[in-house]
Amino acid sequence: MREKIENKFKQLYEDESDAIFRFCLTRVSDREQALDITQDTFMRLWNSMLEQKEILNYRAFIFTIARNLIIDWYRKKKSVSLDKMMDGVPEELDLIDNSAANNIEMRAEGKYVLDKISQLGETYQTPIYLRFVEDLSPDEIGKILDISANAVSVRINRGLEELRNITGYNKEK
Amino acid sequence: MDEIKDEKLNTGINEIKNIKMTDLEKSHILQSILGQEVTKSKPIRSPWFNFSSMFGNSPYLRLAVYFILILAGGGIIVTTTNNNNERALSPQVDLYKSLNTFNSGQKDNDVPPKNLPGEIASNIRSSTPSESSDGSVTGATSSSLSFGMSPTAGIANTNSINYIEIASQAFTKYLEQEKYDKGYIIDYKIDEIVYMAAKKTANDTELQWFNTNNSNEAFIMRINYATKTTDTGTERWPASKSSYVTIDKTNGIYTVVSIRDNL
Numbered sequence: 001m002r003e004k005i006e007n008k009f010k011q012l013y014e015d016e017s018d019a020i021f022r023f024c025l026t027r028v029s030d031r032e033q034a035l036d037i038t039q040d041t042f043m044r045l046w047n048s049m050l051e052q053k054e055i056l057n058y059r060a061f062i063f064t065i066a067r068n069l070i071i072d073w074y075r076k077k078k079s080v081s082l083d084k085m086m087d088g089v090p091e092e093l094d095l096i097d098n099s100a101a102n103n104i105e106m107r108a109e110g111k112y113v114l115d116k117i118s119q120l121g122e123t124y125q126t127p128i129y130l131r132f133v134e135d136l137s138p139d140e141i142g143k144i145l146d147i148s149a150n151a152v153s154v155r156i157n158r159g160l161e162e163l164r165n166i167t168g169y170n171k172e173k
Numbered sequence: 174m175d176e177i178k179d180e181k182l183n184t185g186i187n188e189i190k191n192i193k194m195t196d197l198e199k200s201h202i203l204q205s206i207l208g209q210e211v212t213k214s215k216p217i218r219s220p221w222f223n224f225s226s227m228f229g230n231s232p233y234l235r236l237a238v239y240f241i242l243i244l245a246g247g248g249i250i251v252t253t254t255n256n257n258n259e260r261a262l263s264p265q266v267d268l269y270k271s272l273n274t275f276n277s278g279q280k281d282n283d284v285p286p287k288n289l290p291g292e293i294a295s296n297i298r299s300s301t302p303s304e305s306s307d308g309s310v311t312g313a314t315s316s317s318l319s320f321g322m323s324p325t326a327g328i329a330n331t332n333s334i335n336y337i338e339i340a341s342q343a344f345t346k347y348l349e350q351e352k353y354d355k356g357y358i359i360d361y362k363i364d365e366i367v368y369m370a371a372k373k374t375a376n377d378t379e380l381q382w383f384n385t386n387n388s389n390e391a392f393i394m395r396i397n398y399a400t401k402t403t404d405t406g407t408e409r410w411p412a413s414k415s416s417y418v419t420i421d422k423t424n425g426i427y428t429v430v431s432i433r434d435n436l
Contacts, residue, residue, distance in 0.1 A: 009207075010203070013203055013206075017194065017203075018192075018194060021192070021193065022193070026189075026192070039206065042203075043206050043209070046207070106189065106192060109181065109184045110185050110187075110189045110192075112185055113185025113188070114185070132186050133186055164179065167179075
């Protein structure tokens with residue numbers, strides 16, 4: 001039984017570990033920290049599988065764990081904005097780090113697009129990233145963000161339009 | 174519908190997709206996860222379990238141990254009932270609060286509690302009355318300390334010792350509070366406590382020597398006491414004052430509810 005679970009886990013790790021690492025790295029901008037969160041994410045997945053918890057969608061499950069761990073990490077690291085607390089506005093803690101594009105090694109086109117995604121509005125940023133970078137379906141994104149698949153699709157369309165505008169790619173056609 | 178048709182945008186996104194772990198990092202994480210033994214959290218064992226496990230599985234042995242415990246418990250009750258110096262099972266009296274006095278410069282909880290003088294207490298304790306089923310009293314010796322208002326035999330059939338001890342502590346607590354509230358009281362002493370009467374309730378005007386039909390949780394005592402104040406100074410004790418003090422039990426705590434100059 002354990003061997004079966006282990007094989008399933010190894011397959012999931014092979015398929016998703018890079019995506020989770022990427023998701024973490026673009027948000028924490030620190031390779032070691034991203035590796036730690038990735039490890040923690042898969043450790044929790046492994047424990048859940050050993051406990052034979054029912055997991056309906058593994059991809060959504062793994063990304064949800066990673067997202068929650070990133071939010072926890074930010075809460076511990078960053079002091080919460082007093083102004084936002086006074087306004088009662090929840091601070092978004094799972095967004096792409098502004099400095100990620102500069103800190104992560106990749107070619108210029110990648111840096112540019114990542115920087116522009118990080119400039120998107122808070123509601124569009126994560127759906128756009130998960131849809132086009134990680135190829136998650138609107139349904140999976142909805143499960144991660146705890147919103148409906150329809151709402152995700154709307155955000156993706158509007159976000160894509162905004163992304164085209166801020167990259168200037170829409171003018172080149 | 175939500176596909177990206179822009180070539181440059183696709184190129185950029187593909188670049189982002191190339192962010193990956195190295196093979197070494199990847200295998201290291203996998204090994205560290207699979208190499209760890211997962212331990213499920215176990216419930217915390219009750220300390221009682223260790224105690225009860227000493228009895229073994231034999232129901233007879235358990236019964237024997239429980240029987241011994243019950244006997245031992247009864248022994249404690251008998252011991253404390255017969256031993257008036259112990260107050261393990263006496264009615265509960267509120268403990269002294271941690272108070273700060275203004276003029277003594279020391280914390281009141283450093284001041285030892287004011288108990289009855291030894292000879293008075295022993296005098297009272299030497300006369301332990303008990304009530305027989307027909308209401309007559311046996312074992313009561315005349316004592317002006319404990320039965321001050323009892324010129325006739327039979328009046329003293331109350332558990333005077335308990336009342337006097339309760340009154341001593343409740344009135345001490347009252348004086349401590351007075352000391353704290355008024356500030357000018359430096360010290361106090363209780364010279365004498367005399368049982369007066371039981372009352373059905375604290376507000377009951379009818380005084381009875383012994384209420385057979387109720388719990389006698391309100392009672393009235395005559396207390397002679399003196400206080401040193403900032404006016405009298407600390408050298409000498411002023412003349413004692415005699416007051417009739419009604420004590421009532423509220424929420425399990427005996428407290429002074431009224432102080433009068435006469436009954």
